[in-house]
Amino acid sequence: HDYSLTQSTRWNKNQITYNIGRYTSRLPRSTVDSLIESAFNAWSAVSGLKFVRAHRNNADIMMEFVTYAHGDLYPFDGQRGTLAHAFGPGPGIGGDTHFDDNEQWTAGPKGFNLQVVAAHEIGHALGLRHSRNPDSLMYPNYRASRPGNLLSLEDIANINALY
Numbered sequence: 228h229d230y231s232l233t234q235s236t237r238w239n240k241n242q243i244t245y246n247i248g249r250y251t252s253r254l255p256r257s258t259v260d261s262l263i264e265s266a267f268n269a270w271s272a273v274s275g276l277k278f279v280r281a282h283r284n285n286a287d288i289m290m291e292f293v294t295y296a297h298g299d300l301y302p303f304d305g306q307r308g309t310l311a312h313a314f315g316p317g318p319g320i321g322g323d324t325h326f327d328d329n330e331q332w333t334a335g336p337k338g339f340n341l342q343v344v345a346a347h348e349i350g351h352a353l354g355l356r357h358s359r360n361p362d363s364l365m366y367p368n369y370r371a372s373r374p375g376n377l378l379s380l381e382d383i384a385n386i387n388a389l390y
């Protein structure tokens with residue numbers, strides 16, 4: 228199960244909008260905003276993609292923190308287990324990204340680092356699948372040791388093969 232929840236391939240544009248809906252109570256809003264902006268920047272730094280925050284509810288990539296059943300076919304499971312999921316590119320729910328708000332979201336090495344998880348989910352929201360390479364950001368298991376250098380050469384090659 229690769230958690231990119233729909234089969235779409237890619238966006239047919241290089242400027243993609245995002246917005247943040249429901250926040251987590253575990254981090255200040257400003258921290259969430261900057262961690263998510265950093266996650267988008269990791270991808271725009273290595274590709275021709277541009278991400279613009281659109282303060283409205285029909286942004287391409289709507290991000291929100293939710294728990295258990297939350298309106299799609301993929302309810303979350305409480306603490307640990309699945310941390311987040313994202314839909315592949317497309318209209319409506321396409322690109323949307325959900326974070327399990329029962330997790331211990333952090334800005335540092337403890338708990339689950341929001342920048343790392345968001346960058347992985349953005350990979351799916353852009354159309355990338357999982358990698359079997361443990362060094363890849365798109366590896367299916369969370370790895371804490373990434374915030375400094377989020378993307379592997381494989382991730383960079385894959386996003387540039389797609390856009």
Ligand SMILES: CNC(=O)[C@@H](NC(=O)[C@H](CC(C)C)CN(O)C=O)C(C)(C)C
Binds near residue numbers: 229309310348
């Ligand atoms: C700590 N828990 C894990 O490592 C779990 N993995 C995840 O929650 C993935 C996200 C991480 C890689 C940020 C789910 N995924 O692929 C979303 O696109 C399990 C491996 C337990 C499923």
Ligand SMILES: [Zn+2]
Binds near residue numbers: 229347366
């Ligand atoms: Zn994934």
Ligand SMILES: [Zn+2]
Binds near residue numbers: 299312
């Ligand atoms: Zn969901």
